[in-house]
Amino acid sequence: MPTAVITGTSRGLGRALTERLLSLGWYVYGISRSSSRINHPHFQEYLADITNEQAVQQVANSIKETGKSIEVLVNNAGAASMNAFLLTPFKSAESIMRLNYLSTFNTTQLFGKIMARQRHGLIVNITTVAVPLNLEGEAAYVASKAAVEALTRVTAREMIAQGVKVIALGFGPIDTDLTRAISRDKIQKINDQISRPSGTTLSEAIDFILEKINNSEIKSGSVEYLADIR
Amino acid sequence: MTRTESITLILKRIQILGAELAKPELCKATEATKLFGESSSLDSMGLVTLISDLEEDIRQQYKISVTLVDEKAMSRLTSPFRSVHHLADYITMVVNDRKS
Numbered sequence: 430m431p432t433a434v435i436t437g438t439s440r441g442l443g444r445a446l447t448e449r450l451l452s453l454g455w456y457v458y459g460i461s462r463s464s465s466r467i468n469h470p471h472f473q474e475y476l477a478d479i480t481n482e483q484a485v486q487q488v489a490n491s492i493k494e495t496g497k498s499i500e501v502l503v504n505n506a507g508a509a510s511m512n513a514f515l516l517t518p519f520k521s522a523e524s525i526m527r528l529n530y531l532s533t534f535n536t537t538q539l540f541g542k543i544m545a546r547q548r549h550g551l552i553v554n555i556t557t558v559a560v561p562l563n564l565e566g567e568a569a570y571v572a573s574k575a576a577v578e579a580l581t582r583v584t585a586r587e588m589i590a591q592g593v594k595v596i597a598l599g600f601g602p603i604d605t606d607l608t609r610a611i612s613r614d615k616i617q618k619i620n621d622q623i624s625r626p627s628g629t630t631l632s633e634a635i636d637f638i639l640e641k642i643n644n645s646e647i648k649s650g651s652v653e654y655l656a657d658i659r
Numbered sequence: 660m661t662r663t664e665s666i667t668l669i670l671k672r673i674q675i676l677g678a679e680l681a682k683p684e685l686c687k688a689t690e691a692t693k694l695f696g697e698s699s700s701l702d703s704m705g706l707v708t709l710i711s712d713l714e715e716d717i718r719q720q721y722k723i724s725v726t727l728v729d730e731k732a733m734s735r736l737t738s739p740f741r742s743v744h745h746l747a748d749y750i751t752m753v754v755n756d757r758k759s
Contacts (some may be wrong), residue, residue, distance in 0.1 A: 451685075452731075490724060545708065546715050590704035591711075 430469070432456040432497050434540055436479050436532065437506025439465045442555070445631045446503065446638060447472065453639075458492055458499075460485070460536075462505065479506055479532040489539040498547050499640055502540045504533040504554045504577075509607050514568040522569040529573035530580070537595070539583055545591035551642060552588075555583050556599035558623050558656045575597075578652050585650030594649035598638055601629050601656050606642035623656035660721060660754040665689055665747040668720070672712050673743070680705060706740060710730045713750065723757050 433450055437457030447457050447467060456471045462478055474562055477484040482584035492499070507529045510521050533554055544545070544550025556574045559567050579595050585595040601623045602608040602616045620628045637655045662670025670688055677700075684700045685692075693699040695706055710727050732749065733737050739749030740745050 457715055490718075542711050545711050587704065587707070595756065621694070642719065 430454060430456050431500045433501040434458045434460065434492065434499055434536075435503045436460045436536060438467070438474065439463045441607060442603060442631060442634060443503070443505040446505065446635050448641070449635050456497065459607040460488055473566060479536060480527045482535055485532075485535050493543060499540060499543055499550060502536060502537055502544070502550070502552045503638070504552065506532060507555065507574075507607070508570075509567070509610075510569045511566055512569070513566055517569050521573075522587055525569045525578070526573045529570070530576040533577050535581050536579060537580070541584070541588055541593060544593040544620065545588060548592040550593045551647075552584070552593065553638065553642065554578075554595070554597040554599045556581075556652065556654075558599050558619070558654050558658060560599065560600045561654065561658050562619070562622060564619070566584040567607070570635055581652060582650045589649050594647065596641060596647060596649065597639055597652040598641060599652070599656070600634050600637075601654075602624075603629050603631055603634050605631070623654070623658055625656060629655060660751055660758070662747055662751045665750045666737075666743065668716055669713065669743050669746055669750070672709060672716060676701075676705065676709055676712070688743060690742075690744045690747070694740050694742055694746060695738075698743075712742070717750070717754060721754055721758070723754065725753050725757055727753065 433455055435443050435447055435457060438447045439461040442568060444465050447459055450457050451469050451471055459465055459474045460477055460479055461474065462476065464476065475488045475490050479485055509526055509566065510517065510525050512521065537552055541552065554577050556578050559571050560575050560578060564571055581595050581597040588595060601619055604612060608616065620626055634655060664710065677683060682700050686752045694701055697734040714725055714727055738746060739745050
């Protein structure tokens, strides 16, 4: 039974991806601050703050003790921040960077060590089309996800020596809590910019992630978007 | 953890790595074997794999989590990753510090 570790499983994309993988026969370890309330014999949830190195270390140790190999890590947990750059409080920028970038750094290192030991594994970092679009009003968010993309490319080059691949997958606005604060007009404008006028559903995003997970030939270090960006 | 146990742990792991990387010279490693630099059979990624594997070996055998590459290691006058000899000294110290 293949095993995945997914962060941010309490809601949105992380929760939906967990449910899909469980339905496909995967074993899933979820890490989130609040409970997903998913009740499945192949799902184990850890309530932890992924920006806390010690907390994630404890989760990694606990998973190691099971002796299960980990095929996939999905760094999904994240937060967005909509604000003009000149009005964005430093604390907001710091908190976005911690949650989006440093938590990815943390989990990639801790679970990457497990995968390196196995000599196989795939790490999927979730990013956003806001990076290539250089979306105005999202400077802190875009910078944090650009850092995730850079981390993806560098870690891919380093960890391929241990048989571990790292990729980043990005989406336009998906109807989750993350995008609720964005106006409908702005969402439509972004969807038009990425040639997806009808938007992206959770199901389409998950299909895209699964297509990449199931592609054994996928190029490590690649950053791909479910979008047509010109 | 004794120094002899450290040496045994490191040499065993280097031999496994040697077989994996098809580098027979690593299978004959001794305490004097260099771990980086021109005379080493390990490249930088090989050294990363060795250190990462050793952290896991220590966790499994001694039930403690250690981070071998940290500011303490990097700031030492003589790098603990220079040779098997230096690494054994360092691992013995780190593990015993953690246990005490």
